Amino acid sequence: MLTIFRRAELPKELRSLMIFDRKVFGESDRFDAPYWQTLESYWLLEGGVKVGCCAFERNVAQNSLYIATTGIHPGFQGRGFGRLMKAWEVAFARHHGFKRIVTNCRKRNTAMIRLNKNFGFKAIRTEPRYYSDPVDSMVVMELRLAPGSAFSRV
Ligand SMILES: CC(C)(COP(=O)(O)OP(=O)(O)OC[C@H]1O[C@@H](n2cnc3c(N)ncnc32)[C@H](O)[C@@H]1OP(=O)(O)O)[C@@H](O)C(=O)NCCC(=O)NCCS
Numbered sequence: 001m002l003t004i005f006r007r008a009e010l011p012k013e014l015r016s017l018m019i020f021d022r023k024v025f026g027e028s029d030r031f032d033a034p035y036w037q038t039l040e041s042y043w044l045l046e047g048g049v050k051v052g053c054c055a056f057e058r059n060v061a062q063n064s065l066y067i068a069t070t071g072i073h074p075g076f077q078g079r080g081f082g083r084l085m086k087a088w089e090v091a092f093a094r095h096h097g098f099k100r101i102v103t104n105c106r107k108r109n110t111a112m113i114r115l116n117k118n119f120g121f122k123a124i125r126t127e128p129r130y131y132s133d134p135v136d137s138m139v140v141m142e143l144r145l146a147p148g149s150a151f152s153r154v
Helices: 014-029 033-038 081-095 110-118
Strands: 003-007 040-046 049-058 064-072 100-106 122-131 136-144
Touching: 014 033, 014 049, 014 064, 040 081, 049 081, 064 081, 081 100, 081 110, 100 110, 110 136
Parallel strands: 064 100
Antiparallel strands: 003 040, 040 049, 049 064, 100 136, 122 136
């Protein structure tokens, strides 16, 4: 089966992104339409089916790529798609010459924290009570990209 990453087209796919987001994150953590419109979003498609979605903000700090969201549809979780998407996010950052990747998640989100750590991300900061419904801390994670790797620009 063909597995591809494709950039989401805005505004055409805004509704589709928001429906997917609600399925993955529920009501409390989903993004609103104005925020989605600022993001550079990508679908992970498996045989034409939308299996995952991730979204970036470029240069939130100099040379930093911010991963605003990484989500795998609940029906496809636990099958390696999260690992595939994380590998693609890191490759995307290297390919575009970023020196650092930053991302956030709930402290209770052990799956995401473990996945990030597997790729070398480190927790650099915690913000208590950042999330509501339920209340939770936010963990900020960072991956510093070494220059001169196979994916870096020459
Ligand atoms: C977190 C998420 C992206 C992982 O995707 P996935 O396809 O389910 O994960 P994979 O099958 O690729 O597993 C990759 C790694 O994730 C971690 N992981 C996945 N499920 C886990 C679980 N239930 N408990 C702990 N770790 C888990 C593990 O480190 C795993 O690697 P390992 O099996 O080698 O230990 C996915 O579960 C998801 O979309 N969750 C809801 C959205 C979310 O919380 N996103 C993060 C905030 S931006």
